[in-house]
Amino acid sequence: MNGKRVVVTGIGAVCPRGLDVVALADVLETGKGARVDSDVAGRISGFHPERYIHPNRLRRMDALSARAVAAALLSVRDARLAEHSRTVPRPDTGVAFGTAYGCQETTLRYAQKLVEQGAYFTNPIDFPDSIDGAPAAHVAMELGLQGPSTTHVDGALSGEVAVWHAVLAIQSGRAARMIAGAGDTWTHTLHDALTDLGLVGGSTGGAESPARAETLRLSEGVAMLVLESAASAAARGARVYAEVLGVAAGADPACPPHRFPAASTGIVDTMTRALGAAGLGPTDVDRISTAAGAAPDESDAEVEAMRELGGSAWHDRWVALGSRLGCFDSAGALRLAAACVTVGRSGADTPRRILHHALSRGGQSLSLVVGRP
Amino acid sequence: MADVDANETIAVTGMGVITSLGADPDTLFRALGRGQRGISKIRAFDTTGCRVDIAAEAPLPAASSKPSLASHGAYTRTAALALHAASAALQQAALPAAARAGAALVLGSAGAGTPALEAYLERATRGGSHRGRAAMMLGFPKRFLPDVVGLALGLGGPRATVNTACSSGAVSVIHAIELLRARHCDAALAGGADELTRFTLTGFCSLRAVDPEPCRPFDRRRRGMTLGEGAGVLVLERLSDVRRRGGRVLAVVAGYGHSCDAGHLTAPDPRGDGASRAMSAALKMAGVEPIDVAFVSAHGTGTPHNDSSEVRAICAALGDHARRCPVHTVKASVGHCMGAAGAVEAIAAISSLSEGLVPPTAGLTDPEFAEDIDLVQDEARRISGRYGLSNSFGFGGNNAALLLALPEGMA
Numbered sequence: 001m002n003g004k005r006v007v008v009t010g011i012g013a014v015c016p017r018g019l020d021v022v023a024l025a026d027v028l029e030t031g032k033g034a035r036v037d038s039d040v041a042g043r044i045s046g047f048h049p050e051r052y053i054h055p056n057r058l059r060r061m062d063a064l065s066a067r068a069v070a071a072a073l074l075s076v077r078d079a080r081l082a083e084h085s086r087t088v089p090r091p092d093t094g095v096a097f098g099t100a101y102g103c104q105e106t107t108l109r110y111a112q113k114l115v116e117q118g119a120y121f122t123n124p125i126d127f128p129d130s131i132d133g134a135p136a137a138h139v140a141m142e143l144g145l146q147g148p149s150t151t152h153v154d155g156a157l158s159g160e161v162a163v164w165h166a167v168l169a170i171q172s173g174r175a176a177r178m179i180a181g182a183g184d185t186w187t188h189t190l191h192d193a194l195t196d197l198g199l200v201g202g203s204t205g206g207a208e209s210p211a212r213a214e215t216l217r218l219s220e221g222v223a224m225l226v227l228e229s230a231a232s233a234a235a236r237g238a239r240v241y242a243e244v245l246g247v248a249a250g251a252d253p254a255c256p257p258h259r260f261p262a263a264s265t266g267i268v269d270t271m272t273r274a275l276g277a278a279g280l281g282p283t284d285v286d287r288i289s290t291a292a293g294a295a296p297d298e299s300d301a302e303v304e305a306m307r308e309l310g311g312s313a314w315h316d317r318w319v320a321l322g323s324r325l326g327c328f329d330s331a332g333a334l335r336l337a338a339a340c341v342t343v344g345r346s347g348a349d350t351p352r353r354i355l356h357h358a359l360s361r362g363g364q365s366l367s368l369v370v371g372r373p
Numbered sequence: 374m375a376d377v378d379a380n381e382t383i384a385v386t387g388m389g390v391i392t393s394l395g396a397d398p399d400t401l402f403r404a405l406g407r408g409q410r411g412i413s414k415i416r417a418f419d420t421t422g423c424r425v426d427i428a429a430e431a432p433l434p435a436a437s438s439k440p441s442l443a444s445h446g447a448y449t450r451t452a453a454l455a456l457h458a459a460s461a462a463l464q465q466a467a468l469p470a471a472a473r474a475g476a477a478l479v480l481g482s483a484g485a486g487t488p489a490l491e492a493y494l495e496r497a498t499r500g501g502s503h504r505g506r507a508a509m510m511l512g513f514p515k516r517f518l519p520d521v522v523g524l525a526l527g528l529g530g531p532r533a534t535v536n537t538a539c540s541s542g543a544v545s546v547i548h549a550i551e552l553l554r555a556r557h558c559d560a561a562l563a564g565g566a567d568e569l570t571r572f573t574l575t576g577f578c579s580l581r582a583v584d585p586e587p588c589r590p591f592d593r594r595r596r597g598m599t600l601g602e603g604a605g606v607l608v609l610e611r612l613s614d615v616r617r618r619g620g621r622v623l624a625v626v627a628g629y630g631h632s633c634d635a636g637h638l639t640a641p642d643p644r645g646d647g648a649s650r651a652m653s654a655a656l657k658m659a660g661v662e663p664i665d666v667a668f669v670s671a672h673g674t675g676t677p678h679n680d681s682s683e684v685r686a687i688c689a690a691l692g693d694h695a696r697r698c699p700v701h702t703v704k705a706s707v708g709h710c711m712g713a714a715g716a717v718e719a720i721a722a723i724s725s726l727s728e729g730l731v732p733p734t735a736g737l738t739d740p741e742f743a744e745d746i747d748l749v750q751d752e753a754r755r756i757s758g759r760y761g762l763s764n765s766f767g768f769g770g771n772n773a774a775l776l777l778a779l780p781e782g783m784a
Binding site: 006086094118120122130131132140148149155165169172246247250254255362363364 | 423493631
């Protein structure tokens with residue numbers, strides 16, 4: 001890679017599987033083609049945010065913000081950085097957070113009052129915590145991060161775009177270190193709406209093949225990564241999970257907002273450019289983590305793209321973790337976290353380079369290559 | 374992987390805007406120059422129960438109606454505003470076909486989608502078909518904003534949707550610049566859009582952040598902001614590419630800064646430290662001294678805390694020059710356009726540079742900070758100089774500053 005190399009040195013996650021991202025990666029690694037593990041997708045339980053956030057501040061926080069703060073703190077600890085807190089300002093460190101639906105619990109509570117009882121009865125405390133940027137703001141406040149703070153609301157690409165923004169912020173010198181990731185929360189309202197639209201269904205996960213995924217469980221979770229320059233990581237002797245080797249994104253300009261792309265052209269293009277940025281060819285990646293499996297109405301465009309680009313070499317290299325993680329748009333951050341854990345392992349038969357692909361309705365495609373440092 | 378080339382100058386080659394005072398940059402700037410206000414009684418929704426019933430609503434031209442897009446359910450009023458601005462900007466830039474086809478689209482919005490959520494909840498309260506009300510949620514996710522604009526304009530490059538609240542428009546420009554500098558695209562449309570919503574109005578009213586009268590930024594009697602709506606989109610390209618193709622350069626983004634107070638979810642840092650860091654970073658990136666700044670387009674919401682914090686930040690960033698550098702805000706004229714504000718104000722700042730004129734801050738009759746900064750009031754002020762600084766701040770202590778400049782030889 002030319003220029004400033006960016007690496008992942010810490011990972012934190014809060015998901016239905018728990019807080020252990022290494023264990024999550026193990027679960028995702030195993031059982032390829034098998035039925036979905038019931039404890040990966042679904043709702044988060046047994047999470048105690050008061051272990052990470054003072055109860056006085058936690059009282060107002062939306063569940064998404066609390067989980068984002070916890071995941072960020074876990075990622076910082078995992079990176080073996082000095083403890084980050086409100087009292088130690090860090091102007092060289094920023095946060096990039098992605099979310100498809102934002103702080104739903106608080107937004108819904110506020111909107112419900114507004115609709116049912118009128119403006120006079122809305123709670124002023126709810127409004128600031130209802131904004132999409134609240135999780136990033138709380139992460140910045142709780143960890144003292146005074147560098148750039150951004151929130152990306154890009155549906156199924158939310159996590160990937162946030163990580164991409166973080167990589168650019170480090171490369172441009174705007175930040176020495178970024179904590180980036182994404183998350184979403186389960187709510188009855190979203191569940192009802194997606195069920196009514198036929199986008200989620202039964203209590204079991206979907207099948208491995210995107211074409212056969214018929215029912216998906218609405219899930220939730222947050223994953224955060226610590227990103228920094230390779231030089232910075234080396235200087236402090238940090239353990240490096242993975243290096244971000246290449247990123248490329250594009251969109252199918254003819255794809256309607258609520259549909260997945262029908263043509264594979266755009267996907268082939270982003271995968272090719274991401275591999276090219278990494279200085280790799282299709283046969284140089286050991287695994288392709290596809291976007292497939294996270295929605296029942298996906299097109300076959302991604303599968304077609306992999307056939308076109310990887311041919312028979314990719315036949316047994318692709319995995320579809322979406323159905324295992326359940327249906328939530330920002331699950332890509334968890335997939336990416338698991339990919340970083342996987343390439344960071346030293347075993348001879350573990351993948352060294354993974355092409356991570358994300359695809360959203362509206363035709364957006366983003367490919368990201370991570371590799372063993 | 375390609376690095377971000379910080380030496381690559383980024384040019385503005387197209388601008389599109391829509392606010393209560395005009396649906397193109399020239400009309401807007403003429404109105405601003407006259408100190409006009411586009412603030413009136415709210416027509417978009419029932420304001421019963423709100424402390425405030427005025428705002429700066431943007432009349433959408435009839436041509437903005439797009440029946441073919443409306444069928445997708447995501448063609449909201451915010452999307453229509455964004456599309457109006459993006460179409461105009463794209464037309465002015467006259468991009469080569471390949472650059473247009475691969476152009477990135479980075480749009481910011483703070484409140485897009487909340488009317489869809491309200492409609493869904495209202496229908497849920499009243500009952501009715503489940504699927505019918507679920508379809509209303511299709512307009513809720515903000516990511517549909519670039520998808521609708523991209524579909525309408527045939528843009529196939531990377532897309533991103535930014536929500537850093539009221540700094541979204543400026544942060545979108547920063548993200549787009551870095552995409553260009555890392556050569557992820559050859560052109561980028563960046564900016565923001567927001568419609569006036571009941572959710573946003575009641576939210577800011579509940580925080581007592583809205584003035585029941587038209588706002589008076591930097592005035593001793595200021596009591597809060599006036600909400601507005603609109604969109605602003607800039608077409609950005611690498612300057613070297615524009616020169617190669619013989620395109621017209623309207624301005625360059627000489628520098629930018631982005632920081633976070635990390636102090637409070639709604640209140641700005643009273644000392645303005647974070648905002649000052651963003652402004653100083655923009656100057657440093659451009660290698661520009663404070664004395665070279667011809668004017669500051671302030672965030673200037675008109676809330677007591679924001680204005681005093683921003684004055685301190687300007688003083689810290691510009692030092693002694695703060696007392697001689699003209700400062701104004703357009704929010705007293707077009708309201709606070711939320712996620713669009715950063716882009717709308719960057720466009721007005723570029724007009725200021727090219728016209729050599731800084732509009733007055735409407736409604737400013739009793740300036741509070743006259744000893745600290747040089748507030749432009751009553752009438753437009755002639756300026757000379759190459760650089761204008763545009764500030765945008767948002768909830769969460771989010772601070773963005775864009776240093777805009779005329780291309781060399783045009784100042």
